[in-house]
Amino acid sequence: DNGVRYAIEHRSVGDNEDKAYLLVLVQTGSIYETETQAGYAHLVEHILFRGSKGQSAKKTDRFFRKMGVSAAIHGQGTTFLDRTVYSLGIREDPNKNVPTAIQILAARVGAPLFKKNDVAAERDIVLSEEQTSRRSPAQIQRSKEYLGADHPLVTKLPIGTRESLASADREKLRAF
Numbered sequence: 001d002n003g004v005r006y007a008i009e010h011r012s013v014g015d016n017e018d019k020a021y022l023l024v025l026v027q028t029g030s031i032y033e034t035e036t037q038a039g040y041a042h043l044v045e046h047i048l049f050r051g052s053k054g055q056s057a058k059k060t061d062r063f064f065r066k067m068g069v070s071a072a073i074h075g076q077g078t079t080f081l082d083r084t085v086y087s088l089g090i091r092e093d094p095n096k097n098v099p100t101a102i103q104i105l106a107a108r109v110g111a112p113l114f115k116k117n118d119v120a121a122e123r124d125i126v127l128s129e130e131q132t133s134r135r136s137p138a139q140i141q142r143s144k145e146y147l148g149a150d151h152p153l154v155t156k157l158p159i160g161t162r163e164s165l166a167s168a169d170r171e172k173l174r175a176f
Contacts (some may be wrong), residue, residue, distance in 0.1 A: 020094035023087040024105045030158040031081045033176075036167070039126060039160015040176045043168055045077040045084050046122040048108045050115065055107035063100055067092055075105070079158040114170045123168055130159045 029041050051057040064074055067090070075088040086105060090097045135143075143154045 020090040026084045029080045029082045030156045038164040042079040042158045050118040052107035053111035
């Protein structure tokens with residue numbers, strides 16, 4: 001009734017019987033950003049791992065530690081032109097652990113906290129990523145020649161721009 005669609009696929013091959021993989025696809029990517037929001041979908045992706053209502057970072061950490069999963073690996077996120085994907089791998093006892101993993105993912109995408117200090121920390125990380133992934137003028141020109149100057153793969157890269165990322169704050173990100 002709320003518009004959420006889901007699929008369950010069982011693939012038991014070899015040693016995968018005691019594993020599960022959960023994925024949430026949010027249909028928001030860089031193609032939906034305005035010029036002043038460039039990089040927001042990617043920045044929000046980062047922030048959603050910092051905690052949410054009902055699912056603090058500490059609570060999530062305890063859940064993963066019980067399974068022997070490193071604190072650094074509490075799922076993954078990837079932002080594309082048209083979507084952002086959040087995922088969790090459950091390494092043991094899916095029957096027991098999948099319900100909690102679903103709660104974690106639902107809280108991340110449905111009730112993120114957007115704490116000011118988390119926004120600032122993740123903005124710095126994304127700005128660093130932007131710097132290391134910045135394309136040279138020659139790369140940009142080559143993309144324009146191959147794809148056209150207005151193509152989203154030229155104008156709407158998920159990493160965003162330094163200007164829009166630097167001005168991103170809690171309120172703007174929540175509105176996005």
